[in-house]
Amino acid sequence: MLRALLPLTPQVLRVINAYVRVPPPQNEPILAHAPGSPERASLQAALERMASERIDIPILIGGKHVRSHKTDTVRMPHRHSHVLATVNEADASHVQQAIQVALEAKDEWARMPFAERAAIFLRAAELLATKYRPLLNASTMLGQSKTAHQAEIDAACEAIDFLRYNVHFAQQILSEQPVSSAQTWNMLDYRPLDGFVFAVAPFNFTSIAMNLSVAPALMGNVVLFKPSTTAALSNWYMMELLREAGLPDGVINMLPGDGPTVGNPALASPHLGGIHFTGSTPTFQGMWRTVGENIARYKQYPRLVGETGGKDFIFAHASAADDLDALATAIVRGGYEYQGQKCSAASRVYVPESLWPRLKPRLQEMIAELRMGDITDFRNFMGAVIDEKSFKRTSSYIEMAKHGGSEAAILAGGETDRSEGWFVRPTLVQVTNPRHRILQEEIFAPVVGLYVYPDAQFEEALRECDECATYALTGAVFARDRKAISRMMHALRHTAGNFYINDKPTGAVVGQQPFGGSRASGTNDKAGSLLNLVRWTSPRTIKENFVPPTRVPYPYMGE
Numbered sequence: 030m031l032r033a034l035l036p037l038t039p040q041v042l043r044v045i046n047a048y049v050r051v052p053p054p055q056n057e058p059i060l061a062h063a064p065g066s067p068e069r070a071s072l073q074a075a076l077e078r079m080a081s082e083r084i085d086i087p088i089l090i091g092g093k094h095v096r097s098h099k100t101d102t103v104r105m106p107h108r109h110s111h112v113l114a115t116v117n118e119a120d121a122s123h124v125q126q127a128i129q130v131a132l133e134a135k136d137e138w139a140r141m142p143f144a145e146r147a148a149i150f151l152r153a154a155e156l157l158a159t160k161y162r163p164l165l166n167a168s169t170m171l172g173q174s175k176t177a178h179q180a181e182i183d184a185a186c187e188a189i190d191f192l193r194y195n196v197h198f199a200q201q202i203l204s205e206q207p208v209s210s211a212q213t214w215n216m217l218d219y220r221p222l223d224g225f226v227f228a229v230a231p232f233n234f235t236s237i238a239m240n241l242s243v244a245p246a247l248m249g250n251v252v253l254f255k256p257s258t259t260a261a262l263s264n265w266y267m268m269e270l271l272r273e274a275g276l277p278d279g280v281i282n283m284l285p286g287d288g289p290t291v292g293n294p295a296l297a298s299p300h301l302g303g304i305h306f307t308g309s310t311p312t313f314q315g316m317w318r319t320v321g322e323n324i325a326r327y328k329q330y331p332r333l334v335g336e337t338g339g340k341d342f343i344f345a346h347a348s349a350a351d352d353l354d355a356l357a358t359a360i361v362r363g364g365y366e367y368q369g370q371k372c373s374a375a376s377r378v379y380v381p382e383s384l385w386p387r388l389k390p391r392l393q394e395m396i397a398e399l400r401m402g403d404i405t406d407f408r409n410f411m412g413a414v415i416d417e418k419s420f421k422r423t424s425s426y427i428e429m430a431k432h433g434g435s436e437a438a439i440l441a442g443g444e445t446d447r448s449e450g451w452f453v454r455p456t457l458v459q460v461t462n463p464r465h466r467i468l469q470e471e472i473f474a475p476v477v478g479l480y481v482y483p484d485a486q487f488e489e490a491l492r493e494c495d496e497c498a499t500y501a502l503t504g505a506v507f508a509r510d511r512k513a514i515s516r517m518m519h520a521l522r523h524t525a526g527n528f529y530i531n532d533k534p535t536g537a538v539v540g541q542q543p544f545g546g547s548r549a550s551g552t553n554d555k556a557g558s559l560l561n562l563v564r565w566t567s568p569r570t571i572k573e574n575f576v577p578p579t580r581v582p583y584p585y586m587g588e
């Protein structure tokens with residue numbers, strides 16, 4: 030419509046892009062799913078329907094459903110005999126097709142006025158807040174073993190927030206323009222990157238899969254999106270949602286499959302414009318290495334944006350003595366919600382000796398009360414870990430703690446059971462060595478390491494907290510003494526990209542706590558913020574001279 034009325038010269042595009050006023054975003058309210066609520070009834074209906082069917086998830090290239098001769102399955106982690114879906118796995122030929130189709134779709138998508146692109150994603154947000162909410166929540170619960178609350182804050186609220194806030198921040202970027210004068214008009218033309226963006230998602234957050242593909246697309250890029258196979262069910266419904274919202278074919282192409290099988294041909298393409306990654310540190314480092322090796326073949330320097338692992342801390346000061354319930358709650362919620370499978374999960378805790386005698390029984394009591402099991406039973410606080418590989422890896426850490434001699438003692442949990450689902454009881458391990466592996470390595474499961482420090486060694490303990498792990502994603506401190514808070518904020522300035530005072534280190538909200546970490550935790554481009562979106566544009570500066578000079582000599586050269 031807009032295009033029919035206006036010739037899309039750069040000037041017209043600029044005006045449209047800069048001066049549309051997008052609706053002010055607000056965080057999507059979290060629905061409680063309390064007994065008797067309408068949202069609980071529609072969620073339960075979706076759960077029942079989804080559990081009774083087995084769908085076939087295709088590769089999606091240019092809007093076409095493509096089948097492959099190689100397939101994998103999506104299982105319920107809490108009942109692994111139950112297959113929810115078959116997933117068609119992409120190979121190198123599918124990646125080549127997707128690159129070609131994406132590049133063909135690129136010009137029209139990039140030329141579409143921002144207001145029109147934005148409308149697609151705002152409509153997606155509305156569809157997700159309504160019709161698709163039970164679908165995305167149920168698929169996240171069944172396929173990724175999230176409780177109703179954990180699915181709601183992820184697949185519904187955070188995903189909706191990403192969609193709405195990205196539009197708001199993108200508009201701010203577009204309206205950022207240089208100074209002009211009566212004689213010259215200067216502009217920044219916010220072009221998408223040259224080529225395609227490769228978006229690679231982890232299993233643990235449906236909303237992250239959404240943001241990884243949608244953020245570059247909003248800025249006019251075309252995307253090859255690789256979901257994690259274990260999250261393919263929710264990620265497939267997400268693609269259906271985007272298509273229903275009006276996303277043109279070829280803009281986001283979904284390539285499920287094995288990481289290197291999909292990744293290597295994508296990274297070998299001269300058209301790689303950027304990588305938008307969330308997942309583990311070793312995977313991202315491997316991709317970065319490959320990009321380095323391929324650097325001479327690219328048409329441009331690919332943008333590398335990666336949010337990766339964490340070894341997130343809670344550090345308590347002695348002045349938190351009257352806040353032990355808040356501290357214990359932060360450790361339990363921060364450490365064990367979604368089975369500790371959040372990059373932000375509290376996985377190492379530092380407690381002063383003076384607090385420990387009262388905190389220890391309180392923690393043990395809280396942990397013993399946590400209900401774990403099938404997430405369709407709404408009384409459960411936790412489900413199962415994502416797959417057999419994670420179960421085995423976590424079990425090996427628990428075994429290490431059990432046989433750790435005097436350096437490690439299991440204070441709570443420690444039991445595992447894989448007979449029906451991949452279940453690991455929430456586990457608390459006290460270690461006496463501040464450089465113990467339990468305090469250093471990301472386990473990504475409900476295992477929390479705890480170190481008790483002498484009160485007089487507050488400074489040494491802070492240094493240990495800063496230096497012991499290579500990661501720097503999230504961290505929380507607990508104290509009442511303001512001087513102690515200031516000291517901890519300073520000493521741990523580079524130890525976390527998201528820093529919490531008297532709160533748990535999980536649950537960042539888009540628009541409120543922009544998310545991301547540095548050191549081995551990623552490039553810290555703050556998902557869901559202007560800082561992230563700016564990575565998906567390659568601005569062109571345009572100067573138009575209204576009165577170009579017509580004589581070579583300058584005035585100073587006069588007689």
Ligand SMILES: NC(=O)c1ccc[n+]([C@@H]2O[C@H](COP(=O)([O-])OP(=O)(O)OC[C@H]3O[C@@H](n4cnc5c(N)ncnc54)[C@H](O)[C@@H]3O)[C@@H](O)[C@H]2O)c1
Nearest residue numbers: 230231232256257288289292308309312336337338339372
């Ligand atoms: N910092 C953050 O914001 C954040 C958020 C969520 C998860 N995470 C991290 O993600 C990890 C858990 O997720 P995961 O187990 O899915 O991570 P993972 O690294 O195993 O996999 C992530 C994705 O990368 C793909 N992949 C693997 N090798 C590849 C290759 N060579 N080329 C292309 N793609 C490849 C996988 O198939 C998957 O889709 C944890 O380390 C967690 O801390 C970080």
Ligand SMILES: N[C@@H](CCC=O)C(=O)O
Nearest residue numbers: 371372373535536537544
């Ligand atoms: N942004 C989420 C974590 C995402 C990583 O898994 C949080 O803040 O808890």
